[in-house]
Amino acid sequence: MVLSKTCNHALRATLYIAAAPDRTFVPIGEIADQLGISFHFLTKILQILTQEGILRSFKGPNGGVAFARPAAEISILEIIIAIDGPALMEKCLLGLAHCSDEHPCPIHSQWVRIRSRLQNLFADTSLKKLADRVHHQGYRLADR
Amino acid sequence: MVLSKTCNHALRATLYIAAAPDRTFVPIGEIADQLGISFHFLTKILQILTQEGILRSFKGPNGGVAFARPAAEISILEIIIAIDGPALMEKCLLGLAHCSDEHPCPIHSQWVRIRSRLQNLFADTSLKKLADRVHHQGYRLADR
DNA sequence: TATATTTAAGATATAGGAGTCTTAAATCTT
């Protein structure tokens, strides 16, 4: 699969936060409930985003997580790289360690072309942009 | 990662066979040696392709594996689906089980567009086409 | 027929991702 399951959870959770307007901190328990993700597991995932400086968190009653920067300035590429690492945007389709423009595998140039489209999509898509679709057009973040 | 490591092995091995001209059967041991893949593991992988009808095999001295059909008629999409299954071409980027045109996730339409480009690339790329690049232009199938 | 070569098949091991559970720390409310 293109993105790990952990990354799926991270994206859906951050989109949930971005689609929840007028909230200071959103409790992880609420997100986990609404999206059908294990609470403890989600806690661990969002902790990574907090450590990466994408989210900030607050303990105790009325606590939760929130964006460290405006959601309009956070691309989904940031989330993807924070969770899955840069491999998707860097690795050879055939798994060669030293595949490059100079020493390419036989499908290198075609793959690089599609991969950069994908990277552009991810880089140009902010959490806010997608969250607005959820909030205003009813696009889905969870199954049923 | 986009393709599993097992699928990487399968593609490199089939490309090796396709790039080895004028051979009836290519022994798996030779492929494993040349590509730096564990012999027993590769045997198991190629066995799947044999069961799928993509390869045929022959036991004993001068035995090995060969294509069941001309390499020009086998797309890399076939290999990918035989090994990794159809998930890559079907699944939602956010991991939703019921994401569809009717009930899309917020990035559905953009993802579908890129995914179909990828599928077209895979479907339109035959093993022979890539193997010719290896054979005639020195493109790489292994590191160093 | 005996031996060497090669794939087939299955059992077993290893590593990493995914998920759970428990305890600690911070913060609010009463």
Added chain:
DNA sequence: AAGATTTAAGACTCCTATATCTTAAATATA
């Protein structure tokens, strides 16, 4: 100050992909 709420952190379990090892079956050659 006490208790409730919520994130942080770490240990632990579970599952799957990856990889290894052993034995069996088929085939060629001498």
